[in-house]
Amino acid sequence: MNDSIFSKIIKREVPGVFVYEDDVCAVFMDKFPSTPGQTLVVPRQEIDYTFDLDDTTYAHLFAVAKRVARASDKAFAPRRTCLAIEGFEVPHAHIKIYPVHDTSRGLGPYLSSGNMADDAELSKLAEQIKAAL
Numbered sequence: 542m543n544d545s546i547f548s549k550i551i552k553r554e555v556p557g558v559f560v561y562e563d564d565v566c567a568v569f570m571d572k573f574p575s576t577p578g579q580t581l582v583v584p585r586q587e588i589d590y591t592f593d594l595d596d597t598t599y600a601h602l603f604a605v606a607k608r609v610a611r612a613s614d615k616a617f618a619p620r621r622t623c624l625a626i627e628g629f630e631v632p633h634a635h636i637k638i639y640p641v642h643d644t645s646r647g648l649g650p651y652l653s654s655g656n657m658a659d660d661a662e663l664s665k666l667a668e669q670i671k672a673a674l
Contacts, residue, residue, distance in 0.1 A: 545633035591634040612673035
């Protein structure tokens with residue numbers, strides 16, 4: 542089986558802008574964000590379906606997601622920071638964290654991928670999150 546794009550990013554085979562990492566997971570900026578500051582919490586273990594993760598990994602991902610979401614709150618002062626469990630476009634379980642400033646259009650637009658972001662801008666946003674961790 543070929544590695545997913547997320548595994549390649551975690552292994553540094555493909556560039557990524559990292560916010561946090563440990564032995565279980567990595568958090569990096571979403572290259573195709575629907576909103577600025579969007580991050581992905583990705584287990585190092587490549588599992589296609591989130592609910593196939595073992596309980597320890599699953600709980601760890603959500604603990605890290607909460608920590609990053611709180612940092613996103615501090616860094617960007619959104620109306621709300623939301624989470625979505627993903628795994629459709631990339632067959633690798635992950636949690637999408639996205640700061641929402643405008644809820645007038647509902648959450649639908651935030652659940653779709655956006656345009657490719659500039660690495661310099663992603664790095665700047667990542668530094669803001671890291672400073673708040």
